[in-house]
Amino acid sequence: MADGVYFRTGTFIACLRTRIERVAASFSLLYSDYPLQDGPYADFHVELAPPRGLRRWLRPQVDFIADGHAPFAALPADQAFPMFEWGLNWCVSSQAQHYLIIHAAVVEKNGRAAILPAPPGSGKSTLCAALIHHGWRLLSDELTLIRRDDAALIPLPRPVSLKNASIDVIKRYVPHATFSPSVTDTVKGTVAQMKAPANSIERADQAAAPGWIVFPRYEANATLALTPVPRSRAFMRVADNAFNYTRLGAAGFEALKGVVAHSDCYDFRYSVLDEAVAAFDRLASQAGNR
């Protein structure tokens, strides 16, 4: 992959260059279903490479390079693939200002999308990983892209990033899924990526209409609870989770208003994935009856 591989992910084309074997291996494992593109155009040109200097012989490291410029400090070499995932997310969230971008997972059923904004540790990705193998389509597990003119949600299906205990939970819950090797001792603990379902990648050109905003929270042994949240409060909480709400000014406000106006908003507490998936299915079927 030294010359660069151009691939499409959602509405973006990315070009990845690397000579690092473990990046190439995980990439072929998780990105085999993505359409390859011809150059020369890419929205994001990224590279993973060992930093120059003597240190590479003592303690091998890796740099994420976005078009010639390294926005982050180097990481230990075994974190190269997670760094690619984080770096590509950074490219989207810092450079794609034509969307309002929320830090949230987003999944779809029957044309309507559920947005799951949540701080790390709330079980957002775990819930997302379970849903997308039980009838819901993955739009994104990390970046909710909102088109401004019609508040539609634009897919960016990429591998789902799991960490720590949720890796084994999901490996048991979705045994047929494909996972990258786990990497330990990252800033987020142990991480592994789960391949996006082929069907979600195939339908990456189909936007979804907003349906629900659900703020998930995993709590061991808790009984399932779905509590309505007033739209006004939900609006502010989603804005707090946005990457570029203030950068877009009035345009950001209008886009978010469009999404919240068409969404039912809930706080959601869960401890058992089966129950959580069933609760989401009830939301979807109620909507169908309306």
Add this chain to the structure above:
Amino acid sequence: MKAAPVLVRVLRDPECLRRLSLADWDLLLRQARATQLIARVALLAQHHAPDAIAPQVAPHFEGALLVAQRHREAVEWEIAQIGQALDSVGLPLILLKGAAYVAAEAPAARGRSFADIDILVPRARINQAEAALMLHGWATSHHSAYDDRYYRAWMHELPPMQHGRRMTVVDVHHAILPTTASSKPDSAKLIAAARALPGRPGVLVLAQVDMVIHSACHLFHEEELEKGLRDLSDLDLLLREFAALPGFWSDLLARASELDLERPVFYALRFSTQLLGTPVPPATLQAAARFAPPAPTRRLMDALYGRALLPQHPSCDDGLAALARRLLFVRAHWLRMPPGLLARHLAHKAALAVRGEE
């Protein structure tokens, strides 16, 4: 010689946007991103070649224009707020650089982003200005005693002041070059010539020639040049805007001498014509030649700025760009401080680095 980077060609002649290949558009977007010029290029494209914009690039232009619009609104708001604060102690608001271009509705404001607002205050009243801004919510963001002294004793500005709620930053200058620099342009002259703006009571900007000279002075004393091409494009737009004013070109050269800033004005005219094709009258270029450094220095500066002012992007790097930028960084420090003071300053920074504090 290598062909000019596509971004430079577009700034020089926006009509060439009609003839770009997809590979050119790809590079244009990347070079513009590296120099914070996406929004300016987007405006050029909308004006000169709206039908030729590559569909892949159009969304990036759209996003950059939204962000630029928001920047502009935020700058307008800050101008009003800072103006109120200064008015409470009877000081007029004299805007510098980007904020001044916005207030004056100059072409140089188009598609520009802003990191902070720069204002000019008479040195005798700088404490009053600081107190007024503090009462209105701004506070100094540098905390070490050394930094504070660095600014107050040696620099031409207060430590940057940040607003507690909006987090916006205002730089309060009493001069356009550090007190320790060898050129000492007289701020009183700049303030005396500052002009009022129609429809903006209480807001002043520098006279047209002074605006150009300050922009030149800033760029050619700048340490970090990653936004160098953006600043050169500002200069180009200012010169094109003012070119038709009666007596502008001769006033510019006379004022450069009066303010002891001949050299930066020479470089501004030289590099804006060379790189961006600014239409400077040949007689002015000839007359400005007397501001030039001796030939060996001039050749060296051509080699350094000719590289450092290009987009800081791998596609524009001939292998010497990083070295050129490093040498210009050293030059900028050299111009800011006499050698003894510079040695002291660098020793302090080095000691901090060793102790791991910075």
